[in-house]
Amino acid sequence: MGKLVVIEGLDGAGKRTLANGLTEALHAQGRTVTSLAFPRYGVSVHADLVRDALYGNIGDLSDSVYGMAVLYALDRRGAADEIREGLERHDVVLLDRYVASSAAYSAARLHQDEHGEFVRWVRELEIDRFGLPVPDLHLLLRVPVEVAAERAARREQADDSRARDLYESDGSLQARCGAVYDGLANIGWLAPWHVVDGRSNVNFSSLLAPLFTP
Numbered sequence: 001m002g003k004l005v006v007i008e009g010l011d012g013a014g015k016r017t018l019a020n021g022l023t024e025a026l027h028a029q030g031r032t033v034t035s036l037a038f039p040r041y042g043v044s045v046h047a048d049l050v051r052d053a054l055y056g057n058i059g060d061l062s063d064s065v066y067g068m069a070v071l072y073a074l075d076r077r078g079a080a081d082e083i084r085e086g087l088e089r090h091d092v093v094l095l096d097r098y099v100a101s102s103a104a105y106s107a108a109r110l111h112q113d114e115h116g117e118f119v120r121w122v123r124e125l126e127i128d129r130f131g132l133p134v135p136d137l138h139l140l141l142r143v144p145v146e147v148a149a150e151r152a153a154r155r156e157q158a159d160d161s162r163a164r165d166l167y168e169s170d171g172s173l174q175a176r177c178g179a180v181y182d183g184l185a186n187i188g189w190l191a192p193w194h195v196v197d198g199r200s201n202v203n204f205s206s207l208l209a210p211l212f213t214p
């Protein structure tokens, strides 16, 4: 049975870049990896509705924290079998964002913390009710909010298709979200968390070692 590894962090933190590095490091160790990134834009109708809402194209939908969270959750529910199959066939299923993204962003939008009502609700919905697989490990890619914002801004300049959405343009939301992520990591919400400093060079071997100790 493979390991379910989830990368979490702020918009622009460098999650995709870390996922690519980890995949290379796992391949270099002779291990097989399959990856998914949530929301699954272009694959899931729920994810595409999320994108429309994040760019203000579905009226007041994005005002509803729970409405948005249900769309994110349905996207993941639609991927549950693929994740389970991936775990049967591969050493690692690597996810760029998962249930903890909803916990962190939505709690931050509601000005709640890791102990709040929303975090409890999202676990009940996605894990208990939808039966989504529980991660073996979260990697929290931690960078100061200003660094993440600067990286997102640079990427926006370089790539027209990556214009910042409602959440990405909200600096105060990103700051609160960073605090909720820290809180989730602190209490080991849902699964173990390992904090990765996104400003230093990542030591992939030491990140991966705990996953494969006999």
Ligand SMILES: Nc1ncnc2c1ncn2[C@@H]1O[C@H](COP(=O)(O)OP(=O)(O)OP(=O)(O)O)[C@@H](O)[C@H]1O
Pocket: 009, 010, 011, 012, 013, 014, 015, 016, 017, 018, 151, 152, 154, 155, 198, 199
């Ligand atoms: N360690 C790093 N140092 C400097 N720049 C980086 C680093 N990691 C990523 N970047 C750059 O920052 C930008 C954002 O990186 P990336 O797309 O990996 O972030 P992300 O967390 O996946 O973003 P999002 O959640 O918004 O999709 C990219 O332009 C990337 O090249």
Ligand SMILES: Cc1cn([C@H]2C[C@H](O)[C@@H](COP(=O)(O)O)O2)c(=O)[nH]c1=O
Pocket: 011, 038, 039, 072, 073, 097, 098, 099, 101, 102, 103, 105, 106, 167, 168
């Ligand atoms: C999966 C997921 C994401 N979010 C937030 C995080 C981002 O601000 C946006 C879009 O994600 P992307 O990585 O920039 O494409 O949505 C969320 O609130 N809940 C989730 O479950």
